[in-house]
Amino acid sequence: xxxxxxxxxxxxxxxxxxxxxxxxxxxxxxxxxxxxxxxxxxxxxxxxxxxxxxxxxxxxxxxxxxxxxxxxxxxxxxxxxxxxxxxxxxxxxxxxx
Amino acid sequence: xxxxxxxxxxxxxxxxxxxxxxxxxxxxxxxxxxxxxxxxxxxxxxxxxxxxxxxxxxxxxxxxxxxxxxxxxxxxxxxxxxxxxxxxxxxxxxxxxxxxxxxxxxxxxxxxxxxxxxxxxxxxxxxxxxxxxxxxxxxxxxxxxxxxxxxxxxxxxxxxxxxxxxxxxxxxxxxxxxxxxxxxxxxxxxxxxxxxxxxxxxxxxxxxxxxxxxxxxxxxxxxxxxxxxxxxxxxxxxxxxxxxxxx
Ligand SMILES: [Zn+2]
Numbered sequence: 001x002x003x004x005x006x007x008x009x010x011x012x013x014x015x016x017x018x019x020x021x022x023x024x025x026x027x028x029x030x031x032x033x034x035x036x037x038x039x040x041x042x043x044x045x046x047x048x049x050x051x052x053x054x055x056x057x058x059x060x061x062x063x064x065x066x067x068x069x070x071x072x073x074x075x076x077x078x079x080x081x082x083x084x085x086x087x088x089x090x091x092x093x094x095x096x097x
Numbered sequence: 098x099x100x101x102x103x104x105x106x107x108x109x110x111x112x113x114x115x116x117x118x119x120x121x122x123x124x125x126x127x128x129x130x131x132x133x134x135x136x137x138x139x140x141x142x143x144x145x146x147x148x149x150x151x152x153x154x155x156x157x158x159x160x161x162x163x164x165x166x167x168x169x170x171x172x173x174x175x176x177x178x179x180x181x182x183x184x185x186x187x188x189x190x191x192x193x194x195x196x197x198x199x200x201x202x203x204x205x206x207x208x209x210x211x212x213x214x215x216x217x218x219x220x221x222x223x224x225x226x227x228x229x230x231x232x233x234x235x236x237x238x239x240x241x242x243x244x245x246x247x248x249x250x251x252x253x254x255x256x257x258x259x260x261x262x263x264x265x266x267x268x269x270x271x272x273x274x275x276x277x278x279x280x281x282x283x284x285x286x287x288x289x290x291x292x293x294x295x296x297x298x299x300x301x302x303x304x305x306x307x308x309x310x311x312x313x314x315x316x317x318x319x320x321x322x323x324x325x326x327x328x329x330x331x332x333x334x335x336x337x338x339x340x341x342x343x344x
Contacts, residue, residue, distance in 0.1 A: 006323045008316040010251040059275065061327055068327055087325055089316050091271065093248040093255050095281035096288055097135030097225025 008089025120304035133223030136288030168285030
């Protein structure tokens, strides 16, 4: 199963995977599985899952095929399908001066 | 009334269907507050001036430094040490002498914010920190003035348009003070791109055409050329615009 990643913050999450596509071994992987993989492979540069709570870090947002994680009924337990596109972004850009 | 010179200066945009002389007249009668004369404020005020916004107030209490010049395009080498609001106003007056430019060198605070923006058609967020944005958001919600937010970090940026009473406000989106790393890395092109989108939003608000980034946040990543929209959700318990607000 291949998932395409898009980055909406300063760390290019796609860069740590071949051609921006994550190969997940499990045949029914969830969004949580993917984000754990991203967190691990990014060497702490994308701490998407908060290790303390096991939930999405409050600084990040996640879009699955353009839909916000907050709008997904199963949240992090949403099952991913081959060809899905997952976008990861940070909400806080306070520069401008 | 548009003068003969206005009709010639703004001819190309007056030709845009849905804008026309009426739109130009609305711009001429408008007053936009640009909060900040830095990386966002310089390109933003430049394009607002070119477009013919009748009055632009540009607020900044800082002085020009050498490290500003990679992005703050209205400040030149000779301006180092000068107040940014004054430096910007001088260039804008040369760019378009037919409009009014009002530089303000006061720091925006919770005490003076409402007075500084009172009566404006829109406030364009060109700040460099969370606190002042929060102050401006509150002042705009209280005064019922559209607030066009933009922010950057590195090659990334975000833009959203806040229409008080209609859309979520900035405090709905960011109820807690985030961690800020100062000074953030930034290329000149990123605040410029964010600023131009903010200016388009401001022009549409004033002239009343097109569709706005209202109720959604546009995220851009120039490093990867990824762009997305994210829905902005209003918090009923928002301390600024919700039931816990002081409106
Ligand atoms: Zn709010």
